[in-house]
């Protein structure tokens with residue numbers, strides 16, 4: 001177990017899932033700050049991943065707004081509300097539906113501050129279930145990849161309950177728009193599949209804490225090779241690294257936790273130590289954050305590398321439905337393992 | 347030969363000005379003249395190749411924007427369109443800061459980061475303009491949401507053109523504003539054309555305001571070339587919104603004097619329509635009405651016109667003398683700290 005290294009000492013903890021941790025986070029932030037409110041489709045019954053379960057009873061319809069199916073409308077509305085001093089959180093049923101509000105995000109949300117010479121700020125959190133989960137191509141987007149190149153947004157991809165809670169609270173307090181992308185297999189909501197790994201449930205302190213945006217975390221220390229992975233891929237990479245450990249190979253596993261801003265220094269320091277790098281992400285390979293990271297490492301630390309950088313990602317296809325095909329496209333543990341061994345063999 | 351569609355103006359009877367405060371009437375005329383002269387000057391600078399960028403002039407639509415903005419309070423907020431110079435000046439944005447922004451100067455209202463399509467100044471309640479058609483309507487509704495939640499008593503006014511009323515964002519915004527009873531006024535400047543496309547080609551109903559009933563809010567179509575008619579309609583809607591009665595849609599029938607933007611002569615418009623509407627030019631019409639009022643003399647009005655001209659010439663000098671932004675500022679304002 002890697003999760004409770006920060007929390008084992010003082011504060012009492014409970015073992016939670018990501019969605020339980022997120023529910024605590026949103027409640028605490030709504031209690032702390034009157035300006036925070038939540039809107040989204042069917043959130044009176046908890047939304048799709050039960051992120052808002054019970055919230056309406058606690059905070060009432062003034063602060064928990066059940067919306068029409070009207071993504072462009074309510075994203076724009078949240079932008080306007082944020083400009084005038086409120087701090088909205090939008091709960092998307094699936095992150096995949098955000099594309100019907102593309103203009104509001106790409107053209108309005110990320111640019112109004114810039115174009116106005118800094119006259120406005122837009123504190124706004126998008127709660128976005130991301131990634132493939134057996135539902136075919138239109139419910140399988142790695143939303144974070146699509147927005148990765150866009151200036152003006154922050155992008156968070158938490159993978160553990162501890163990180164999810166601390167990062168969510170930081171996102172709500174940030175004065176910028178933040179895409180908070182949680183893999184659909186990581187919430188642990190009732191009736192939903194939960195990734196099998198040592199970190200999908202974890203200790204969360206009773207006391208309040210924050211995890212800063214833009215700081216990565218070493219989830220497993222190692223000396224032979226650096227593996228950088230986020231979201232569901234972190235879980236798979238950690239499973240592989242734990243198995244390899246018993247075979248005598250010591251992999252260091254890093255979770256960037258945030259894609260924007262990205263903690264490249266943490267990866268550089270690790271690569272200087274291990275001289276080998278594998279990057280794992282679920283999204284399509286072309287244009288993924290792993291490509292950017294590979295370029296940065298090549299620029300900053302190529303002299304330290306003893307082997308080429310390998311990337312593991314989905315091929316450049318929409319995600320197919322058939323479970324056999326979906327599993328073939330999304331990186332699995334054997335592909336991650338093979339990539340690590342290939343870099344080690346070099 | 348294609349038969350061009352056409353809509354001619356119907357000029358209503360207008361009430362005497364005697365009931366209105368002389369200060370309000372003066373300010374109405376001053377802002378209309380300011381917009382007219384500002385835009386004429388901008389057009390001239392463009393044609394001389396002195397001013398960079400692109401422009402969408404609002405010549406001819408002065409009465410709608412001035413009537414609407416003067417009916418609002420100073421802390422009410424408007425959203426602007428791509429045709430926003432008039433909207434901005436009507437809301438009280440300084441001509442100096444606007445002119446400098448059009449020149450891309452550091453002293454511009456957005457420090458040169460916005461340009462003609464994104465002018466605005468939050469301190470006078472003008473959200474920097476949104477150039478994507480329809481996108482401002484939900485944002486205006488959202489500002490109104492914040493006003494309502496925070497009980498500030500403010501109202502948001504969303505300017506848009508009739509061509510915008512076919513966009514999904516716009517419909518979503520009206521619905522949200524209606525179901526949540528938001529203090530927002532949707533103000534359509536119906537100038538009959540979206541670029542070259544006549545309203546009758548893209549809407550199977552006659553008036554944009556008819557759509558209000560589909561969302562459960564009041565809708566009114568009014569003559570938009572008289573500032574007092576617009577003032578009254580917006581005043582009523584704003585009072586209603588402030589009293590908690592929710593949004594309204596107001597459609598001002600007007601006409602742009604030029605093409606869609608500076609390189610467009612507007613040749614797609616039938617001559618009969620152009621001539622009929624040009625006769626309704628709001629500025630001479632309002633000037634004549636003022637002169638019928640004993641409180642206004644020709645000399646007072648000419649003095650006002652001359653002082654506006656002096657101010658605009660000064661704004662051009664100031665803008666041209668201003669520094670361009672430091673290159674390093676291109677990297678600023680992406681994120682709030």
Ligand SMILES: Cc1ncc(C[n+]2csc(CCOP(=O)(O)OP(=O)(O)O)c2C)c(N)n1
Nearest residue numbers: 429477478479507508509510537539540541
């Ligand atoms: C979404 C979108 N589509 C197209 C354009 C290009 N465009 C700019 S202005 C305009 C016409 C808008 O017409 P209307 O809303 O009636 O406003 P007007 O120009 O008459 O003031 C178009 C098509 C745009 N800016 N945004």
